[in-house]
């Protein structure tokens with residue numbers, strides 16, 4: 001179903017002692033749209049991601065996932081409620097194959113039913129979920145490769161496949177293009193474009209060409225605060241954003 005807010009953060013604030021790393025930030029993530037969060041180093045982008053994923057509890061404010069208040073829940077429960085997060089730091093088991101990594105991620109989401117019959121069904125469902133994730137991430141052909149031997153770009157695709165294997169509705173992607181060459185980055189942009197049809201996506205990314213190519217909406221943060229939210233065209237034209245951030249690069 002299109003046009004649906006899958007995640008709504010309302011007035012979230014995170015204080016570390018006297019510092020408001022995230023200060024009164026609200027954001028809606030819609031199915032079928034990519035919402036990028038940009039800003040200079042230390043703006044609060046990672047902290048905001050950590051609040052949405054449950055890795056950090058907000059000091060104040062609330063977070064709803066598919067209409068359910070998940071504020072203060074731990075990451076495992078938020079993940080089970082439909083949020084998938086890819087970390088900058090990799091979770092890949094390098095000595096295992098691509099398939100084994102995705103299969104393990106899919107299994108972490110499987111139920112542990114008591115009956116043998118249910119167990120057999122769950123086994124099939126887990127394999128199907130893993131195969132779909134691998135396919136969607138564009139890695140089906142690399143299924144039997146050892147994860148430690150594939151390229152950096154393919155490892156980033158694998159992280160996304162592992163996130164997809166948990167069947168999330170909302171994806172939080174933290175710098176998916178970090179460290180990529182041009183061809184790899186183009187492939188990742190294509191992948192994110194494919195993923196947005198079925199997901200609500202929050203994208204934190206420093207590559208401004210990719211951000212402006214992908215984002216339907218942008219939020220610009222500086223010192224924990226939102227200084228602008230809008231379409232790519234509106235953000236490009238915003239004098240405050242130019243002065244605070246984009247002016248440096250564009």
Ligand SMILES: Nc1ncnc2c1ncn2[C@@H]1O[C@H](COP(=O)(O)OP(=O)(O)OP(=O)(O)O)[C@@H](O)[C@H]1O
Nearest residue numbers: 016019020021039040041042043044045046047048
């Ligand atoms: N656990 C913590 N304890 C204290 N201060 C923190 C903590 N985590 C982040 N901060 C501070 O909060 C502010 C926002 O940091 P954050 O990492 O969220 O910024 P960012 O926009 O993600 O930066 P970057 O683009 O460099 O990743 C910074 O001043 C940072 O030093």
